[in-house]
Amino acid sequence: GQNIDQPTEMTATEGAIVQINCTYQTSGFNGLFWYQQHAGEAPTFLSYNVLDGLEEKGRFSSFLSRSKGYSYLLLKELQMKDSASYLCAVKDSNYQLIWGAGTKLIIKP
Amino acid sequence: IAGITQAPTSQILAAGRRMTLRCTQDMRHNAMYWYRQDLGLGLRLIHYSNTAGTTGKGEVPDGFSVSRANTDDFPLTLASAVPSQTSVYFCASSEQGAADTQYFGPGTRLTVL
Numbered sequence: 001g002q003n004i005d006q007p008t009e010m011t012a013t014e015g016a017i018v019q020i021n022c023t024y025q026t027s028g029f030n031g032l033f034w035y036q037q038h039a040g041e042a043p044t045f046l047s048y049n050v051l052d053g054l055e056e057k058g059r060f061s062s063f064l065s066r067s068k069g070y071s072y073l074l075l076k077e078l079q080m081k082d083s084a085s086y087l088c089a090v091k092d093s094n095y096q097l098i099w100g101a102g103t104k105l106i107i108k109p
Numbered sequence: 110i111a112g113i114t115q116a117p118t119s120q121i122l123a124a125g126r127r128m129t130l131r132c133t134q135d136m137r138h139n140a141m142y143w144y145r146q147d148l149g150l151g152l153r154l155i156h157y158s159n160t161a162g163t164t165g166k167g168e169v170p171d172g173f174s175v176s177r178a179n180t181d182d183f184p185l186t187l188a189s190a191v192p193s194q195t196s197v198y199f200c201a202s203s204e205q206g207a208a209d210t211q212y213f214g215p216g217t218r219l220t221v222l
Contacts (some may be wrong), residue, residue: 004151041216042199042213042214042215042216043199043213045210045211045212046215050208087151089151089152095168097152097169097173097211098151099151099153100151101150101151101152
């Protein structure tokens with residue numbers, strides 16, 4: 001079967017750095033997405049990786065290792081507004097998105 | 110309007126009633142999707158449409174139907190609601206299908222009693 005694993009919840013301090021991991025087992029791979037979802041709101045796109053390596057976009061970076069079935073989202077200089085759930089999703093061989101359950105990130109002052 | 114809109118924002122529905130959730134996008138995206146999101150579970154695809162006039166079943170289609178008469182609208186119908194359909198429903202769209210970034214509507218919170 002297809003599976004996306006992420007930690008359920010993480011806590012970090014304002015101004016610090018946090019890494020949210022995602023491991024996947026899917027039938028084929030055509031890219032990995034990270035989305036941010038604030039409580040009660042819709043998911044919004046953060047990043048897309050299809051090749052191995054690190055993609056940097058401001059305070060957020062996303063890393064992919066296809067051989068390990070592994071990705072992480074790195075958030076730097078954490079702000080209170082970064083408190084949200086972070087969703088990992090993988091495009092499988094049929095180009096359908098398979099979603100993880102999401103990681104709830106709590107930022108403390 | 111800009112982006113994707115959904116209606117209603119929330120609804121409480123008696124079991125056995127018929128309900129249509131509306132979704133409209135103005136980005137001229139080819140593909141549209143309906144997801145449900147339940148606590149502790151990831152987004153689960155109900156139905157999708159890669160282009161106007163075509164639809165397909167996702168992971169959890171039972172009890173739901175869709176139509177895609179034109180590019181902009183993608184309504185989701187519950188023929189006879191059951192309590193297990195209590196959930197938050199998100200509509201999304203993308204330019205070329207699941208290969209592209211999906212953009213989400215604000216969601217509809219549905220409670221079936």
